[in-house]
Amino acid sequence: MPNVRFRLNGVETEIDADPDTPLLNVLRGQLGLTGSHFGCGAGECGACTVLLDDHAINSCDTPLWSVADKTVTTIEGLGSADAPHALQRAFIAEQAMQCGYCLSGIMMSAAALLKRNANPTSAEIKAALDRNLCRCGSHNRMIRAILRAAA
Ligand code: FES
CATH class of the missing domain: 3.10.20.30 (Beta-grasp domain)
Incomplete structure (x- = not known):
C-alpha cells in the first residue's frame, strides 16, 4: 500500500x-x-x-x-495560543460560541472565505457558512466576529 x-x-x-x-x-x-x-x-x-x-x-x-x-x-x-489568528481573536472578543463543537469547522469555513474575499458582507458570510451547522444558534455572533476579523 x-x-x-x-x-x-x-x-x-x-x-x-x-x-x-x-x-x-x-x-x-x-x-x-x-x-x-x-x-x-x-x-x-x-x-x-x-x-x-x-x-x-x-x-x-x-x-x-x-x-x-x-x-x-x-x-x-x-493560529496558536501565542499567536492567535484574527478570526480566533475576533471570536473571543465577540463571545461568538456556546458549546464550541462546531467552532473549528466554522472558523475554517470563515478562513477560506477571507482568503478569497478579504472584506465580505454579512450575506456573503452567511452563504459561506451555509454548510456549517450550529445547534446552539450562535450564527449571528459568529457573523459579527467574522466581520470584526475582516475589518
Ligand atoms: Fe463531516 Fe459532518 S462530520 S460534515
Whole structure:
C-alpha cells in the first residue's frame, strides 16, 4: 500500500494508511489533531471542515488519496495560543460560541472565505457558512466576529 504524502499545517507529512480512509480519521486517529470534529460523518454538518489548498472541505467524506501532494490546514494550523489568528481573536472578543463543537469547522469555513474575499458582507458570510451547522444558534455572533476579523 503506497504511503500518501501531503503538506499538513506547514509540515511535509507521510501517512501509511488505506488511501480510502477518510481524512478526518487520519487527522484525529493517526495524527492526534482532534480540533476537527466528527458530527454527522456524511458531509452534512461541517464540524470536520478543514482547508484543502485554501478551499473549505468536509474531511469526513474526503478520502486520504485525494489530498496527495496537496496542502491541508486544520484549526491547529490556523493560529496558536501565542499567536492567535484574527478570526480566533475576533471570536473571543465577540463571545461568538456556546458549546464550541462546531467552532473549528466554522472558523475554517470563515478562513477560506477571507482568503478569497478579504472584506465580505454579512450575506456573503452567511452563504459561506451555509454548510456549517450550529445547534446552539450562535450564527449571528459568529457573523459579527467574522466581520470584526475582516475589518
Ligand atoms: Fe463531516 Fe459532518 S462530520 S460534515
